[in-house]
Amino acid sequence: MQDRKSADIIFHGITAIAAFSVLFVILGVLFVLVKESYPSIGRFGFFRFIATNDWNPVTGNFGAAAALFGTAVTTALALIIAVPVAIGIAVFVTEVAPPFLKGPVGVAIELLAAIPSIVYGMWGLFTLVPIMSEYIEPALQGTMGRLPLIGILFEGTPLGIDLLTSSIILSIMIIPFTASISRDAFNLTPPLVKESAYATGATKWEVIWDVVIPYSKVGVFGGIILSLGRALGETMAVAFVLGNNHQITSSLLDTATTITVALANEFTEADTDIYLSSLFNLALILFIMSFIILALSKLMLAWAGRKSDR
């Protein structure tokens, strides 16, 4: 009896150490980020730094606005492209595919997640960028570029190195997360509910749209949040294909920068202290942003959970 009780205590201790060590690491990262960005925060002010659109290593004037803009645009556009495709994949695998296809398609999606991001970056640079600049972007300019309001999004010379290409690469990277989690969520729909719907005369599409998806809302939303987190922090896939141009632009065919692209391109050669500190400041902003988005999504999930319990 004594042995089993002490084994329990040791077990509890080890798991507690594992859990707290993660907490310590996060706090440690936050501490280092704040300590290293302190000169930059002191010189520019935390909120003024976020609002300033200037990045001049020569004069030593830095501001995060352009990088934040790029992060927001690439992430949003990647989600807009990826989420419908991922949900479509999940629907296909769970409801539409013949049984012999379910396995291979599922494995193919998981493999997509396993490709290292720098391989995506290289593929993007050597394969996707020429295709975009020679075929897809001129076609987009010729068709959607002529429409009155949307046309502004497609101005400029299509070089292939721009927000649009980066968003497409990012969307391919984040599809697997939403797709697998949605697939698992859809599989959790009780067959009884689906069969009842079919019994009342619903078509396959009506069952999917009106029964399965509403039932798995929470799971799908969780998958989207995972994809969002990945897209926010993705570095090497976009470092080569975005051009690292610190500007806020209205055209998707323009070069820009994100926080991660700026860090990847400029970190090793940042020679002045204020330059390095401003890069750390960018990293701190990204850290805080990811934390806030995760917290908000947890709150939304909890709120949605409480609603559906009623």
Next chain:
Amino acid sequence: MKAIRILAVIFAALILAQPVFAETLNGAGATFPYPVYSAWAFEYSKVTGTRLNYQSIGSGGGQRQISSRTVDFGASDAPLKPGKLAEHKLLQFPAVIGGVVPVINIKGIKEGQLRLSPQALCGIFLGTVKKWNDKSIGSLNPSLILPDANITVVRRSDGSGTTAIFTTYLAGVCPAWKQKVGAGKAVKWPAGTGGKGNEGVANYVKRLKNSIGYVEFAYAKQNKLNYISLQNGSGKFVAPTFESFKAAAAGGGFDPNKDFYLWLVNAPGEGSWPIAGATFILLASEQVEQNKKVVKFFDWAYQSGDMTAERLVYVPLPKSLKDKVKTYWRSKGIY
């Protein structure tokens, strides 16, 4: 208990044992000279058995690491001013010469055919000269048919010594550039698309029609890029060749009293390539024994490493400069 005692004895024995490892020198810094340093290190280890471990983390990283004494020597494409060297108690000397070559992609124009003046080059990168058939370019090239097309400017997206040399050159020849942009490893570019690394810029220039970019001499030669002929300080149009780089190195006024602080751009001489630059080695002044070993390596490289350097498309220092460096070493007591 017996097991613990045995383990303690083995542990103590392992700690006290002093295995004899081959001597290793550690260096870190600029990415530009990495190929030639590692080739030299390979041959040096075959001759002497001393190994050299070089991490190409960038000039900024090299300066930081030698200032905190975590490595035996640092390497930097950008020279440090004597004041900065004194502040961190560092010694500095050049190791090998390279430089920047503007490269173009215009159909029908071959290597070295396009002539540009410093002002035209400046205007292109400032974005004020927008088309290839602009008067400022056309007047220099009466025999060429220049297309009526927009110039696509390609520059670096990341910080680098290549950009530092190029922008120092532009700031030197062009007051508008100096005032508007300035010089540095990373600058606020007024125009152009950013490629990551020399490879990125070379890749874009090769793919994009009517483009111009700038790359290291080695990249231009190895990738057979379409280089231009640039007008130097003496008014002559020179092509980027080993000879024009060596002429720049010989003409440059490296001063041992200023720890060789010199941007080799606009070097005097009729045949000098105007955008040359040396890459430097930084030593911690108080680590005399380590410095002697590092100096021994570079002395060997000066003596026997020239052919290797040229094979990898780097320009070895001219003899006069090598002698100056040796005198500098002697004066610091490390040679």
